[in-house]
Amino acid sequence: MPQQVRGVVALAEGEPVTVETIIVPEPGPGEAVVAIQACGVCHTDLHYRDGGINDEFPFLLGHEAAGIVESIGDGVADLAPGDYVVLNWRAVCGACRACRRGKPQYCFDTCNAEQAMTLEDGTVLSPALGIGAFAEKTLVAAGQCTKVNPEAPAQVAGLLGCGVMAGLGAAVNTGQVGRGDSLAVIGCGGVGDAAIAGAKLAGAITIIAVDTDPRKLTWAEEFGATHTCNARETDPVEFIRSVTDGYGADVVVDAVGRPETYRQAFFARDLAGTVVLIGVPTPDLMAPEIPLIEYFGRGGALKSSWYGDCLPSRDFPTCIDLYLQGRLPLDKFVTETIALDQIESAFDKMRAGEVLRSVVLLDPARS
Template sequence: MAQKVNAVVALGKGQPVTVETILVPDPGPGEAVVKVHACGVCHTDLHYREGGINDDFPFLLGHEAAGVVEAIGEGVTGITPGDFVVLNWRAVCGDCRACRKGRPWYCFNTHNATKKMTLLSGQELAPALGIGAFAEKTLVAAGQCTKVNPAVSPQVAGLLGCGVMAGIGAAINTGGVTRGDSVAVIGCGGVGDAAIAGAQLAGAGTIIAVDTDDRKLAWARDFGATHTVNAKTSDVVETIKDLTGGFGADVVIDAVGRPETWEQAFFARDLAGTVVLVGVPTPEMTAPALPLLEYFGRGGALKSSWYGDCLPSRDFPTLVDLHLQGRLPLDKFVTEEIRLDAVETAFAKMHQGDVLRSVVVF
């Protein structure tokens, strides 16, 4: 029998979000209902509200979530009711060309729940990233549930579901940061600071944080940045070179996703260095026109990082355990805890750069 729960819904493009009563059906085959304990407010949710993803309104927002499995559908294995899980939007299929090549973090056929959550009117909801967790309960594909150590707080664990994992993975999985490397991170919001934390965790020697906001640069030091550069007052490329013996960084991570920051990243890397694009560009943006000789003469790698190239079943439990050991300060990402009806206010704070993460706590 479908359950009535409260949830945050974007009814139309650019409209303030509202708390609505929605219907969550019983799980079908391969599905699970999860009682949500906490869910972070991510910029992607704001993109959905603004129509920046698609126009499939109304959207059930929220996707950086942790909670407890309440019910499972037919054929579900690997999770049982009562399991504490982090929700992920990469439920790998195991059978696409990427999975068959042993690279499931590039799965081309990730799946979501087939049954639909609806408004009381019966209108179907489009859950953000197939999750929709600004809700007391949500319906997901069972593969979107990743079990982790229940000793971790849900406010912290849920953040691995998107932004924090994207940043840490950009450094470790995509960028291949290792002991002694020099790393520069351009853009010190939640994803950029997570990349800094990932670089420190991997043993990087020099970690350079770049932003235009001194508040964010101060936050970056809390996550392990050894140097900071204000792009308003310093030449980013030349300063990074000065801090790396005149060579440039081994790995430069663009956590902004604009043509000008990508070009800075390109020229701020060492010969044979790596550029990682993890900031999400908008559709109209184009790459800078650079002489082809610049690509040939510098070598190295230019990479994009999808979800930190993570495999949730491998990475989420490991990162939670590192946090519980005191080696990964995930709690520092939580700026404030809020109620469900404060999501619209949290969007404004996020847009103004006043928070790293607001987290809805149920």
């Protein structure tokens, strides 16, 4: 029997989001309905609202979520009603060329629910990243549900669904930061700070935070930055070299995704060092002009990080365990908790750099 729930919808490009009645169908084969307990407000949701992803309006926003499996469809073997899960948007298929090569973290054919959620008048909704979790309940592919320890509050567990995992994974999985290494992060919002937290976990000795906002640099120190650089006042390339014996960092993460920050990352790394791009560029931006000899002469690697190159079934439970052990401060990412009808205000605060994460609470008992 289909259910009616409240959800946050972007009806048209650039218009304020609204809380609408959403029709959630019964789960079909390979699907699950999840009662959402908490969902983080991510920049990607704003990109959807502003038409920066595609034009498949209306969108059911929200994707950084945790909740309880309410029901499952036929053929779902490893999930049951009552399971506590973090939702992911890269549910691996197990059959594409990446999966067959034993690299499911790069799955090229990830799974989403086959059925559509709709508005009351039957208008089909496009769920953000195949999830649509700014809603009391949502329909997803069963593979998008990753079981984690239920002792972790939903408002922190859900953050692994996007921003925290993207940043932490960029440092640890993509950049492969290790013991004794140096890391520089350009752009210290939630994703950049997650890269800093990941580097600290991995044993990096020198962790450099670069931003133009003093408030964000203070936050970065709380996550483990050993040095900070205000790029409005100091050349970040020269600063990074100055605190790495003149060589540059072993790994530099660009969490902004602009030509000028990518150029800084390129020249701020050590010879044979690694640049990791995790900030999402807009389609109009072009790569910076860098002499080809610089690519050859510096060696190393230039990488882009997809979702922190994570494997949710492996990485989400591990990160939750690290949080419960007091080693991964997920709670520090939560600046405020809000209701469904406060998302436009959260977008404004995010643009102004006033928050790391606003988190929508749909079940306050799980906060």
